[in-house]
Amino acid sequence: MDEMAAKMNQTLETLLAHRSVRKFTDAPVPAADIERAVAAGQAASTSSAVQGYCLIRVTDPGVRAQMADLSGPQAMVEKAPAFFVVCGDARRHRLICEREGGHYQAGFEGFLVSVIDATLFAQNLAVGFESMGYGLCFVGGIRNDLPRLTALLDLPEGVYPLYGMVVGRPDQSPDARPRLPVSAVLFEDRYPDDATVLEQIDAYDAAYRAYLEARGATPKTWSASMAGKLGKPRRPGLAAFYESRGADLS
Numbered sequence: 009m010d011e012m013a014a015k016m017n018q019t020l021e022t023l024l025a026h027r028s029v030r031k032f033t034d035a036p037v038p039a040a041d042i043e044r045a046v047a048a049g050q051a052a053s054t055s056s057a058v059q060g061y062c063l064i065r066v067t068d069p070g071v072r073a074q075m076a077d078l079s080g081p082q083a084m085v086e087k088a089p090a091f092f093v094v095c096g097d098a099r100r101h102r103l104i105c106e107r108e109g110g111h112y113q114a115g116f117e118g119f120l121v122s123v124i125d126a127t128l129f130a131q132n133l134a135v136g137f138e139s140m141g142y143g144l145c146f147v148g149g150i151r152n153d154l155p156r157l158t159a160l161l162d163l164p165e166g167v168y169p170l171y172g173m174v175v176g177r178p179d180q181s182p183d184a185r186p187r188l189p190v191s192a193v194l195f196e197d198r199y200p201d202d203a204t205v206l207e208q209i210d211a212y213d214a215a216y217r218a219y220l221e222a223r224g225a226t227p228k229t230w231s232a233s234m235a236g237k238l239g240k241p242r243r244p245g246l247a248a249f250y251e252s253r254g255a256d257l258s
Contacts, residue, residue, distance in 0.1 A: 022139050027184055029143025030084050032176030037090040041140055048136030052128040060122035061129045062097040064161060065090065071160050078156055079149030079172065088174035093150060093157075094130045096122030098254065099166035112166075112254075119168070119255040126170055137175050147172035154249045165254040183223065186215045 046063060054060070066072055069086075076086035085091055096119070102112040114121070130146075137144055150157055150172045157169055192208040213229035221227045247257055 022135060026134075026138060027143070027182045028145040029176075029178045029180060029182065030145050030174070031178070031180040032084075032088050032143065032174075033179045035089060035177040037142065037175055041137075041142075042090065044140070045133050045136035048139075049129040049133035052125075052132040054125045054128065055121045058101070058121055058125060060097055060101070060118075061126035062095050062167065063129075063133070064093045064095065066093060066161070074160055075150065075157065075172070078153040079147055080152070082147065082149055084145065084174045085147060085149075085172060089176035090174070092173045092175070093161065094126055094133075094170050094173060095163070096126045096168035096170055097166070098122050098168070099164055102166045102254070115256045116258060119250065119257065122168060123170065130171075130173065134173070141177070142175050143178035143180075144173055144175045147174060151243050151246060154246070158253070163253075168250055168253060168255060183219070186212070186219050188212050 042065070049063070050059070066075065072086045072091060075091070076082055076084075079085050098112065098114065098118060101114070101118075105112040112118070134144055134146075148171050150169060154169060161169070163169065189208065189212065192205075192212065209231055213231050216230035216233075217227050251257055
């Protein structure tokens, strides 16, 4: 096996070993490791070099406690060695347009690019941390109360908080949650018919139920979980909030 193949395999092993880690040791995350992971995040693809993201590390214990409360509550947001908020960032672009004598008018495409750029950045950031032996978990719960979170972080117009991330040395070894089979997400030339999609879901439901049973959790299918989660509106004020912060969703 040549060196390039070995490096590729190591990368794949890191990606495939991902687990959501929610319990950590007390070991701190050094600033140098954070900077390395952020640099890896910045190496992700970005639309036309827009780089529409920023990362806020939250260290103030009082702020962390309030964020843990609004997120669930989720104790890991307060207790993890490191906690970050991933944001779409159009603020710097607004300032550029104003300095050049114009106005920021990127429309919905501009907001979408910031969300995509931030997510590509965050995934690279996560892999960077995991490659150094850290565990992490994304935290969508920060969107439970974005006005409060925005006030806590004193975010200006054009900065869109999207989700959090806790990071630290793992103090647990959770099993991998099963994913849909590759054949259920990789298609040739066109999307399959509904009957085929439902057949793939039925097969996955059995694996998902077995995973929950092995964890000692209430056994249910993936279909039942998704129907319960997506069969009603969640966080209905998000569009109005992002529009209030300068996003054009029209």
